[in-house]
Amino acid sequence: MRGLDAKFALRRGPLVLDVDMALPARGITALFGPSGAGKSTCLRAIAGLEPDSTGRVSFGHELWQDSARRVFMPTHKRRLGYVFQEPSLFNHHSVAGNLDYGFRRAKRPAHLDRDGMIDRFGLRTLLDRRVGTLSGGERQRVSMVRALLSDPSLLLFDEPLSALDGAARADLLGCLERLHGTLQVPMVYVSHNIDEVARLADHIVLLDGGHVIAQGSLQETLTRLDLPPALGEALGTIIEGTVCGIDTHDQLIELAFPGGTLSLPHHDERVGQPIRCRIAARDVVLARERQVSTSALNQVACRIVAMADAGASSQCLVQLDAAGSTVLARITRRSWHALGLSPGDEVWAQVKAVALGA
């Protein structure tokens, strides 16, 4: 089944948006880019909230917009679940009233597990509360469940965590991670925070200056060597693995993945739990031999695949392969030459457990 195909252009003040993207029918796709790249505007246009956009948007077998044929399906007919960046609950309803607003308009309400979702997101005790008495985190949780209860066929989340403080954000991120596994419908998740993207997304669309720079699977795209320097800080490796051991004494966990195991600080993971871990390219050190007297806990055997210039003239990006997982490292050119590295070489990639801690 086809996912979301969107090719449109839109002018909004100084921003000129011109995108062409094809998103899969399952999983979470992140829309990532720096502030001002046009991510929110893009999402709004997909939802039909920007009638000035020209182009074509289709989802599955539904044609949502086709400017050439003057087709424009209004927002309320597109079965979307939209969560805005600022908690946008109805002031004139209680929490329960808000949740029911979407639920009462759902196409197939019987198909939804209303009570289950309320409990899973911890809203049971909040049902009778008035909106003004809720914290930011609570409000976003209500917004999310409200969107889910409207029986959407596509979820659009616009930076739902950016207005929240650290604790609330961590809490909600966990909620979303758990939701990811049970999602029946695709989600487009806008964010400028690479850690959120790393933990949640399966696919990614990189946006900058109103244009799509790259799109594809998360791991592949973030380990590409040909992306513009503006996205430099986002680059890195996403490791998906399973927790295979917990050291309660040292408060560390062992993460098993095809290329070996990694040690990371323990939070609240359980054995057997699948988790993701992001390794920023700048945190990877390369060495010809395996080190023994080093504080870095993680050393992974890799083979160099390719090298390219990084943004800063002192640095370069090295793409490595660790038994099928692609790893990206950013090192100085001096080191590249000093170690005499070249594609095909076997090296060790070192990462501090602490760098994986956040």
Next chain:
Amino acid sequence: MALLSDQDLQALALTLRLAGVVTAFLLLLGTPLAWWLAHTTSRWRRPIAAVVALPLVLPPTVLGFYLLMMLGPDGVVGRTIAALGLAALPFTFKGLVVASMLYSLPFVVQPLTNAFESIGDRPLEVAACLGAGPMDRFFTVALPLAWPGVVTAAVLGFAHTVGEFGVVLMIGGNIPGQTRVLSMRIYDHVQAGEYHQANVLSLCLLVVSFAALLAMSLLRPRRYLRD
């Protein structure tokens, strides 16, 4: 009741009936107009908003005069109405309703427009994303959120119509039971030197206006708790 004669009571009842009917019609017709003014990007918005505001600054006698001319047998509207076989509007309750609707128009439309504007776009966008069509959005989101403005509009429209004089003077004809409203009755008592009756009726009018303002502040629900 020695205080108010039958004619005075009739004038009071007529005044309240006029204000009620006018307010009801203005709410009905003013709401879509206010909605349009609050949301349109058309370049007609400013001129139309100015026309709506005109009765605020136009002397009521001027308004009454022009209405008399337009609705009279030589006027544009008057001739059309006669051609349709309908009774002429001046000197009738219906005519007074029409005139009062124009006179009190901004007092109803402006609070409504402000209320709709202050809602902003977001609640309506949210409602649309949750599957609510345009009518649904209006009745389940816009109207409840704009409710304080609706109450203000109703009370202002009512009170303003109760106190109307200049327009009635021009186009009313002072007919008992039809257009002899309280303000005209007071004027007539003064002209006839009947100060006592004029006093009583003026007090009546004052009490009604005060009650209206009090009602406005009591009936308005407290603002919904904000963040």
Next chain:
Amino acid sequence: MKRQLASYWLLLGMLLAPWSVSATQTRHITIAAAADLHEAMGKLVEAYRHDHPDAVLDVVFGASGMLLTQIEQGAPFELFFSADSSYPQQLVDHGKAGGKPIPYAVGHLVMWSASIDMRNVQVADLVQARFGRIAIANPQHAPYGKRAEQALRAAGIWEQVQPRLVFGENIAQTAQFAQSGNVQVGLVAESLVLASPDKGSYAPVPASLHEPLRQSFVLTRRGIGNMLAEDFARYVQQAPARAILARYGFSLPDGADH
């Protein structure tokens, strides 16, 4: 900030400036005149000024009852020309007059229509449906209105025409209703009809059907000792003035009917 303050003072100054202009005329009176004298009084004043160019006479027209009320509450009129004699008498009775009421004219009531041919129409004919709405001045306080009611009662049709009556606040407004065609016929002052003789047609209301409209004027307390007021009062009773009044259909108090 400074500029805003300056414009603020400028605006205030502009608004208050007219107050600083002082009236320098010494021979100046204001006359309160009943609404039916609208054209006639204008001509009287014009003629007077022809002989006395330095005199300034302002005229304020209104319903006689309203003018009486205003004078009693201190309105600055030196002379009060009423459409009847009872209002000036009331002024005397309340001690606010400067002399006795003096009759200056007898008014006449006519039936006037802008659209219907009124020749040979009797008052009793007004009960006919073709006369649609009938305008009269408010009988509660307007002298012509009171006489109109008397005439309609005397003709035996008051009960029937009641629902069709439209009330003008004063005789001038009543005439305006009739003139604009908003009512089919109005019982108005002949003086007002004669002011626009080409409009519509009219028929007299027999004087026997109502009390006479003996119109009197009186000097107000404020007018006492005012040379101009007293002079104009004398002028109004003399032949040239009476001729003007006669032209406007007024009968003269001790003269023959027109």
